[in-house]
Amino acid sequence: MQNKPIPWYKFPMVWLxxxxxxxxxxxxxxxxxxxxxxxxxxxxxxPQGELRAADDVAAKVSPKDALAPAMQGRNHAASPQR
Incomplete structure (x- = not known):
């Protein structure tokens, strides 16, 4: 009596x-x-305060203006106003 080998896909551990x-x-x-x-x-x-796609104003905006919301958030988190 010979045992046939079981195919690999019939083992549950393989699927895990x-x-x-x-x-x-x-x-x-x-x-x-x-x-x-x-x-x-x-x-x-x-600079006039209008919202536009960044392609139009990328060269005109100062790098300091881009950090303004981050600075305000950092300062507000350090000393929140009540």
């Missing part, structure tokens, strides 16, 4: 070892597709 990483790869690809299809536009403020 292969299925976990495979599901992570599929989820990351799905996330990348969603991120690529729904790209948020970059919006900047002109």
């Amino acid at each position: 070892v292969v299925g976990g990483p495979l599901s992570v790869v599929i989820a990351s690809l799905a996330t990348a597709v969603v991120a690529w299809k729904h790209i948020d536009p970059v919006i900047a403020t002109t």
Whole structure:
């Protein structure tokens, strides 16, 4: 009486070892597709205070102006007003 070898796909442990990483790869690809299809536009403020796409005003805006919201947030977190 000879035992036939069992095919690899009939072992449950194989599906745990292969299925976990495979599901992570599929989820990351799905996330990348969603991120690529729904790209948020970059919006900047002109020196006159108007909101426009950043392509129009990228060279005109000072680097210090770009850090203003971060500085205000940092200062507010350090000493919140009541």
